[in-house]
Amino acid sequence: MAAANETRKAETKLAVAELGEKYKYGFVTDIEMERAPKGLSEDTVRFISAKKSEPEWMLQWRLGAFRRWQEMREPNWARVHYQKIDYQDSYYYAAPKSQSNKPQSLDEIDPKILETYKKLGIPLHEQMLLAGVAVDAVFDSVSVATTFKAKLNEAGVIFCPISEAIRDHGELVRKYLGTVVPVTDNFFATLNSAVFSDGTFVYVPKGVRCPMELSTYFRINAQDTGQFERTLIIADEGSYVSYLEGCTAPKRDENQLHAAVVELVALEGAEIKYSTVQNWYPGDEDGKGGIYNFVTKRGDCRGNRSKISWTQVETGSAITWKYPSCILRGDDSVGEFYSIAITNNYQQADTGTKMTHLGKNTRSRIISKGISAGRAQNTYRGLVSVHPRAENARNYTQCDSLLIGAQCGAHTVPYIESRNRSSRIEHEATTSKIAEDQLFYCTQRGIPAEEAVALIVNGFCREVLQQLPMEFAVEAQKLVGISLEGSVG
């Protein structure tokens, strides 16, 4: 028995070595292990790369990132407070759960989660998928996904896990990966570059209008993308794509730290619309548990007349640190940021955007709606910067904060840097409360207080909700109500 194990181990090591790995750092992990050993070292990085059967260039890229990361410090400028993260006390890779390790039916899932699924009106088979219940191959969504795949193929759109793209479309990935968010961009992005587990890759060829909304949800392999997700979307000249990330259903995850990186590249005349609904576990009413979500999202309007539009609905996570941004490099390019951030109980969100105007006649628009309830803190942080070359740049920013109750906080931190006198930058900000007379008016017409709050908040967010694709918008509206449950006495 022991001997057989030994042989297998040796074989495994050999297999890894054949992939171009060298064990010079004392790489002792069994490749068949479900998890990388605890902690972060070059070995961990090699392990992940080997697990993914990556080419050498990718490994070197990761190792470069890891070495830089070791010299970096965790940023502390955001208005969020949390216990120091011990990076050596976590796991950085876990194999996707096999069918037999998954819950076998919905009976094994936390009833609280199931209740929320019901409120959101999610069909049963989708509930199973979301809750990670083992499902067999004749599953509905699989056949749906297959139909989608065929359609996409026909249009020439590549839409696959990034690990697959690294193997099958290496040149494309290599050409664009890290060109929007450089490896050394920031502490969390660098960490992600070293250890990212999987994510999504999209390439839309020249002149193609992607025939459907792309959503990770429909990608069969997307169930366990893990805590370090990496997304790269390239819209070639004159193309259009709308991408939906995330899900309104609450997702639990054993990993507390999430550090995703999303890079978008829009070439000449291309348009990318990126919508997110983030509803990770926010922790309980007393602020225990919950995900730390440190995300780097950036889009590069690389070509003239290109457009990138971010829409986000952030309701989950204990801590959100996230600034989807646009580099308006091409002349006449357009960047947009529409955001709803809801914090309840002890949640903290520090979110906003950066619009960097480099090209002539570039335009940007920022609409941010922050809602705080309970003891939550909600910060909008934004930067609009206009470079000397950016003649006639325009920005419009509107930041509205809504407070529910007296113990929460809203903060607005807008920075403006203009180095071109022809630029025009407008900024408007409001802070309001749900007024007692509004609540009374609603209850007098028969709407219970909690539903009234949801209605009023949805009204407050309308401009942003309207940006979401139709089906997503309906779910997001319900989600707004659910996230604020318990916020009125």
Added chain:
Amino acid sequence: MLEIKNLHVAVGGQEILKGLTLSIADGEVHAIMGPNGSGKSTLSYVLAGREGYEITQGSVLYRGQDLTTMAPEERAAQGVFLAMQYPVEIPGVTTMTFLKTALNAQRRARGEKEVDAVGVLKLVREKAKALNVPEEMLKRALNVGFSGGEKKRLEILQAAVFQPSLAILDETDSGLDIDALKLVAQGVNALRAPDRAMLVITHYQRLLNYIVPDRVHVLSAGRIIKEGGKELALELEARGYAQIIKDAA
């Protein structure tokens, strides 16, 4: 329908209603008139269950039930409707969405089936037409940027949609032009029914030419000091509150 006995109400520790007694039978329309600050709106808020209006004494029975222990939304579901003196704006929520949400919340509370979007649209359109409320207003955010008169018309439209058992109209006539006043009065009269009662608060006898009340009550300093038939409104108009209050003292 409604039986108020010796009602004392304090707001912010100050007694506003001081022993008000009033009862309205099914099918009747009563008017309350009284000087500014006499407590008319306070009475309407207490009946609707607004927070901060503390009943220190007395009782309110609605269809034989103690109204005071019910939450505002419960009262609404049970048929209590208050057309407010100052309707509230709710940005971003279209009038249609609001009406649908409210109607279905009431129905749900009563254990009735909800009406789908198409059904609500049909119902609201029909009522809106009668009140000359333009379609375009239904698509706008509730009361946001509406003129004073438009807001009042929308209150009556809601009464028409919800079909309450007890409708309290707090100065619905103020801010209306002459044509709108007639339309609103028509709308209110259309609501008259044997199983419905109305309490109309107004400063002007003119409204009562259109909505002819069964009883008129004069409220002064938190008490009903005089009541009578519809001719009392004419007397008030002719002689003024001061004289009547003096007589009553």
